[in-house]
Amino acid sequence: MHPPLTIACAKGYLWNNAIDLLAGMGIVFANDLTDSRQLSTIDTRGTIRLMKVRPWDVPVYIEGGAADLGVVGKDVLIEQSPTVLELLDLQFGGCDLVIAGPPARQASYLTHHIRVATKYEMATRAYFDERAIRCLPIPLYGAMELAPSTGVADIICDLTATGQTLKENGLIVYDTVFHSTARLVANPVSFLSKYTDIARLYTGFKAQLCR
Amino acid sequence: MKHAGLGLRDYLPDDIRRRDTLLASLADVVTARGFQRIITPSLEQFSRIESALGHLAHQTIGFFDSSGTHLILRPDHTIPIARIVASRLRDKLPLALFYYDPVFRKDAVLGETEVMQFGCERIGPLSMDDEVAMIQLVVDITRAIGISDIEIHIAHPDVFSGYSPTVLTHIREGNFTILEDLPPIGIDHLPSSSYLHAFYDRLQASHLPNTVINLGLYKDPMYYNGLYFTVISRSYGHVLGSGGRYDSVMHAFDCNTQAFGFAFQLHHLEGAISACTPH
Numbered sequence: 476m477h478p479p480l481t482i483a484c485a486k487g488y489l490w491n492n493a494i495d496l497l498a499g500m501g502i503v504f505a506n507d508l509t510d511s512r513q514l515s516t517i518d519t520r521g522t523i524r525l526m527k528v529r530p531w532d533v534p535v536y537i538e539g540g541a542a543d544l545g546v547v548g549k550d551v552l553i554e555q556s557p558t559v560l561e562l563l564d565l566q567f568g569g570c571d572l573v574i575a576g577p578p579a580r581q582a583s584y585l586t587h588h589i590r591v592a593t594k595y596e597m598a599t600r601a602y603f604d605e606r607a608i609r610c611l612p613i614p615l616y617g618a619m620e621l622a623p624s625t626g627v628a629d630i631i632c633d634l635t636a637t638g639q640t641l642k643e644n645g646l647i648v649y650d651t652v653f654h655s656t657a658r659l660v661a662n663p664v665s666f667l668s669k670y671t672d673i674a675r676l677y678t679g680f681k682a683q684l685c686r
Numbered sequence: 687m688k689h690a691g692l693g694l695r696d697y698l699p700d701d702i703r704r705r706d707t708l709l710a711s712l713a714d715v716v717t718a719r720g721f722q723r724i725i726t727p728s729l730e731q732f733s734r735i736e737s738a739l740g741h742l743a744h745q746t747i748g749f750f751d752s753s754g755t756h757l758i759l760r761p762d763h764t765i766p767i768a769r770i771v772a773s774r775l776r777d778k779l780p781l782a783l784f785y786y787d788p789v790f791r792k793d794a795v796l797g798e799t800e801v802m803q804f805g806c807e808r809i810g811p812l813s814m815d816d817e818v819a820m821i822q823l824v825v826d827i828t829r830a831i832g833i834s835d836i837e838i839h840i841a842h843p844d845v846f847s848g849y850s851p852t853v854l855t856h857i858r859e860g861n862f863t864i865l866e867d868l869p870p871i872g873i874d875h876l877p878s879s880s881y882l883h884a885f886y887d888r889l890q891a892s893h894l895p896n897t898v899i900n901l902g903l904y905k906d907p908m909y910y911n912g913l914y915f916t917v918i919s920r921s922y923g924h925v926l927g928s929g930g931r932y933d934s935v936m937h938a939f940d941c942n943t944q945a946f947g948f949a950f951q952l953h954h955l956e957g958a959i960s961a962c963t964p965h
Contacts, residue, residue, distance in 0.1 A: 540923015560860040562868065663860065667839050667900065668920045670871045677868055 479522050480665075480672050483542035485530035485551075488636075489657045492567040493546040497523070499686075500679035522672075534559055534660070543665035544673065550634060550655040554597050560666050562677055565657040566684055572598060572652040575641050576623050576630030581649050584630055592622035593632035595652075602632070602652050620644035693799030695953075705802075708831060708956065709786055712804050715830045719823060721784040721806055726766035728787075732756040738765045738938035740908035745791040759790035763805055764935060764947055771809050772939035779943060780810025786952070805929070805949030809936065812944040817913060817931070818888050820946050824917055825894060827950075828926070833958045835920040839871075839900040840889075842882040842914070843907045857904040869902030876901075885913060909935060917950070919958040926954045 484493045490509065497504075497518075506516040508527045515526045528536055533547035534557035545559070550572055552561065572595060576584060587609050593599045596612045603610040613628045620640055622628040634655070635641055638648060659680055666673055697705065713723070732748060733756065739746070742765070748758035760766055763785045775781060786804040793799040808820060821838060828836045846854060856864045876883045876899060889897045897915075905914050905928075914930025929948025936945050 558860070560862060562862050564863045658863070662923055664918045664923050664925060666902075667871075667898070667916070667918050668837060674868050 477522070477669075477672065479517060479524040480544060480669060480676065481524045481526065481542045483526045483528050483533050483536040483545040483547075485533050485545075485547050485657075486527045487530055489530065489546060489548060489568045490527070492565070492657065496565070496680060496683045497525075499683045500676075523676075531555075537660055537662045540662055540664065543662055543669055544676065545660045546657055547660060548655050549658050550595065550598075550653075552658060552660070553653060553655075554595050556597075558663065559660040560663055561658050561660050562666075562673075563659040563680055563684075565659055565680065568657040569654065570634045570636040571648075571654050572632065573635050573641075574602065574630060574632050574649045574652060575635070575646045576649060577645060578647050580623075580630060581647065584649055589630060590628040591630055591632050592619050592628035594619075595632055595634075598652055599632040602650075620646055693793050695800075704956065705952065708952065708959075709804065711831050712786070712827060712950075713784070715827050716784045716806055716823070719782070721782040724767060724770070724783045724785055725787060726760060726763055726770060726785070728760055728790075729757045730760055730766055730769075732758050735765050735769055738768060738935045741906040742791070742909075745793075747790050747792055760787075761791050762789050763787065763803060763949065764807065764932060764945075767807055767809075767947075768932075768935045768939050768941070768945065772936065772941035776941060780808065783807045783809070802952040803949045804952055804955070805927075805947060807945060807947035809945045810943055812931075812946055814885060814888055817885065817946055818892055818894075820929070820948065821889060821894060821897065821915070822892060824915075824927075824929075824948060825896070828917070828919075828955075828958075831955065831959055833919050833926070833955070833962050835962060836896055836926070837918050837920060838894075838897045838915050839903050839918065840882070840886070840897055840913065840915040841900055841903040841905075842880070842885075842912065843910065844880060845876065845882060845901055846904055854904060857902065858906070862902065869900070871898055871900050871902070873899050875899075882913065905930065912946075915948070917948075919961065922954070922958040922961040924954045924957065926950055926958055 502518050502523055504516045504518050504525055506513055508516055517524045530551055533545040534555050536542040537545045537559045538557050548568055585606055585608050588611055590611045590613050591599050592613045592615045594616050599612045619631045619633040622631055661673060742761045746758040746761045748756055750756055784806045788800045788802050790800050853864055873886050886899055903916060910930040910932055911934040912931030916928045917926045919926055927948055927950035931946050933944045936943050
């Protein structure tokens with residue numbers, strides 16, 4: 476019997492959709508990890524091992540060979556540039572990485588040394604580099620919307636799905652850096668050595684997306 | 687900061703003992719086939735090898751010396767060896783050379799990186815049988831050091847001739863989302879008249895069953911102008927090594943001959959040996 480394929484799936488806003496897709500393929504897990512402290516389980520047929528990890532850690536598990544496949548946001552892939560294969564756009568978890576700030580700053584945000592609160596430092600630098608502007612990324616990992624009003628930063632670069640949190644904190648979108656959705660990714664060596672199993676799962680994901 | 691830095695490593699006596707044992711085994715296999723060791727300079731003058739660098743040009747670690755000359759740390763061994771053969775050994779062809787020394791490349795995640803490689807090069811007129819013999823050498827090397835579960839994934843630039851440059855860029859970057867389906871693996875997807883098909887048949891006739899035709903394996907055509915391959919171990923999550931036909935690198939040094947080579951990363955060979963060893 477083949478060893479099970481290991482999938483590292485981002486917990487949080489991508490988790491439920493990913494589990495639903497797997498369930499649609501008849502892949503049901505022995506334990507529901509959704510609200511559990513348990514971090515891994517195996518499906519009832521013993522073919523898939525599922526790991527629940529933080530979104531930013533998914534590429535680490537894939538690159539290190541601890542997982543064969545992963546479900547992770549495109550935003551994480553763009554920010555980390557990991558050595559993984561991107562197999563399929565899973566089309567859920569849609570959101571935008573945006574430049575946002577107070578309305579009064581919109582006309583003048585493309586100025587040198589603008590302070591940008593973000594956890595997407597690479598994407599932020601790339602955005603301003605393309606416009607020949609030197610920015611100062613301020614690393615923050617939550618409650619980004621507070622940064623402009625508290626003076627920690629001038630503006631923010633963050634993910635938004637509906638724009639509601641920005642609106643409730645008096646911020647508006649200046650520009651969209653990129654659109655992100657969930658992606659199915661693979662360890663390059665697993666892709667070669669477990670091609671048949673991975674291709675079968677890929678086909679199953681694709682069939683689910685076409686329904 | 688007392689450690690060596692990201693992407694760099696210190697080698698302690700225990701590491702060296704293990705490494706020396708490995709290198710001796712590797713050298714035994716290739717010297718028995720007539721390969722001779724070559725040592726290339728750690729530094730190269732950028733302008734002298736620039737035309738052969740291909741995709742490596744973006745990964746070089748360089749600086750300017752006091753006279754303003756742009757120097758780079760050796761980003762691979764093939765290019766310096768091609769330069770040396772073109773300038774000093776042209777009349778000694780065919781040549782079978784091997785090396786074990788570090789290469790230096792910028793890594794997107796680790797920063798500047800030093801990696802120890804072991805590799806072999808055959809330079810001179812090459813037949814399909816010579817290429818098969820190089821694949822056989824890869825199998826023999828890995829077997830000699832105790833890696834029992836390798837697969838050699840093989841492709842050829844010709845199988846990608848139908849793709850647009852945009853699609854090829856995506857494939858090279860490992861992004862298959864632009865394709866209608868996953869790139870196929872296996873001989874069934876190849877025209878029977880292709881070089882790759884004939885090569886695969888020859889591999890099978892030579893009893894090299896752990897070779898796989900992989901139509902998702904796309905490499906820089908500026909560097910590999912013919913057959914190329916990647917070596918993996920089924921029980922280890924990293925690529926062990928890669929190689930292929932690189933006449934175009936020789937041509938970049940005005941040497942109109944043929945060449946085929948491969949390189950292993952030694953720390954990955956050690957990792958795969960460990961993964962294949964029962965605990």
